[in-house]
Amino acid sequence: MHTKENSCCCSFEDCKLTTEWLLSRTRHRPKIAVVCGSGLGLLADSVSNKQIIHYEDIPNFPVSTVPGHEGCLVFGQIKGESCVFMQGRFHLYEGYSLCKVTFPVRIFKLMGVETIIVTNASGGLCQDFKVGDIMVIKDHINLPGFAGQHPLCGPNDERFGIRFPCMSDAYSKDLRKLVLDITAELGYSNFVREGVYCMVSGPNFETIAEARMLHILGSDSVGMSTVPEVTVAKHCGLRVLGLSLITNKVSLDYSREEKVNHEEVLHISKMRAEMLQNMLMTFIARSHQVETINNNNCIFSNTV
Numbered sequence: 001m002h003t004k005e006n007s008c009c010c011s012f013e014d015c016k017l018t019t020e021w022l023l024s025r026t027r028h029r030p031k032i033a034v035v036c037g038s039g040l041g042l043l044a045d046s047v048s049n050k051q052i053i054h055y056e057d058i059p060n061f062p063v064s065t066v067p068g069h070e071g072c073l074v075f076g077q078i079k080g081e082s083c084v085f086m087q088g089r090f091h092l093y094e095g096y097s098l099c100k101v102t103f104p105v106r107i108f109k110l111m112g113v114e115t116i117i118v119t120n121a122s123g124g125l126c127q128d129f130k131v132g133d134i135m136v137i138k139d140h141i142n143l144p145g146f147a148g149q150h151p152l153c154g155p156n157d158e159r160f161g162i163r164f165p166c167m168s169d170a171y172s173k174d175l176r177k178l179v180l181d182i183t184a185e186l187g188y189s190n191f192v193r194e195g196v197y198c199m200v201s202g203p204n205f206e207t208i209a210e211a212r213m214l215h216i217l218g219s220d221s222v223g224m225s226t227v228p229e230v231t232v233a234k235h236c237g238l239r240v241l242g243l244s245l246i247t248n249k250v251s252l253d254y255s256r257e258e259k260v261n262h263e264e265v266l267h268i269s270k271m272r273a274e275m276l277q278n279m280l281m282t283f284i285a286r287s288h289q290v291e292t293i294n295n296n297n298c299i300f301s302n303t304v
């Protein structure tokens with residue numbers, strides 16, 4: 001639980017220091033950030049004029065501890081658009097506070113990023129979903145947040161955003177429409193869905209009773225990430241697109257014998273990364289078509 005004393009390990013000044021360090025080491029000025037989910041680091045393969053910076057070299061940055069999360073920032077361009085890819089994200093179950101988990105999102109904001117694309121691997125709860133489907137995230141359920149594990153708990157720094165941000169439109173409707181149009185053009189509509197992602201803390205996968213409960217609550221897929229990053233992104237006025245790769249079907253039935261494991265998650269992610277990459281490249285090239293920036297909350301913008 002957060003207390004007043006330990007609630008913020010990543011102050012505005014810490015963020016500023018890290019941002020200045022990065023801006024002094026790269027000429028890239030990304031407008032789009034992509035967070036790569038488990039096994040999805042390959043998404044950065046199509047970046048041109050690459051510059052790679054390892055997390056361990058960046059002041060205040062956490063390091064990746066989970067297989068399938070490489071642990072570096074990849075700066076460069078996709079079809080002329082300046083981007084940064086996070087090859088490796090941080091999770092609550094790694095022992096990081098949610099301030100640390102979401103630290104990179106604030107750094108991106110301070111660097112001048114306007115749009116964040118958050119990807120993940122998740123388990124399908126919706127019975128219509130198949131392994132390998134891609135779910136465009138329409139909304140989320142912040143289950144740890146209900147219990148006080150929330151990245152915005154603690155003193156609110158108005159330079160990032162307001163105390164009580166609205167979350168009913170966390171995932172930009174315009175960006176969702178654009179990505180759905182693109183998937184139709186690419187002929188991917190048969191395996192692209194829209195749905196609600198639920199975050200649990202992990203690290204264990206769900207019991208059957210838990211999975212049934214999440215399904216009844218309206219979750220279409222479940223994972224152990226994304227929601228803190230999206231919450232902080234929305235708080236500071238970034239436009240958000242969320243894409244969830246269904247790597248396994250979550251069992252709702254005591255008679256099912258299949259058992260999920262992380263290796264299988266990584267295997268499916270790698271198999272589907274190319275398709276996701278095609279979607280992302282086209283999306284990034286056309287994202288400027290959607291001009292509406294969610295800047296209502298943040299009073300601080302790229303003036304570090």
Ligand SMILES: O=P(O)(O)O[C@H]1O[C@H](CO)[C@@H](O)[C@H]1O
Nearest residue numbers: 037038120121224225262265
């Ligand atoms: O959400 P990402 O980072 O894609 O990873 C997902 O895959 C891992 C479990 O296999 C968990 O970390 C879960 O959250």
Ligand SMILES: Nc1nc2[nH]cnc2c(=O)[nH]1
Nearest residue numbers: 121122123222223224265
């Ligand atoms: N909690 C959870 N996270 C996942 N990440 C990938 N698959 C799953 C899953 O089935 N459950």
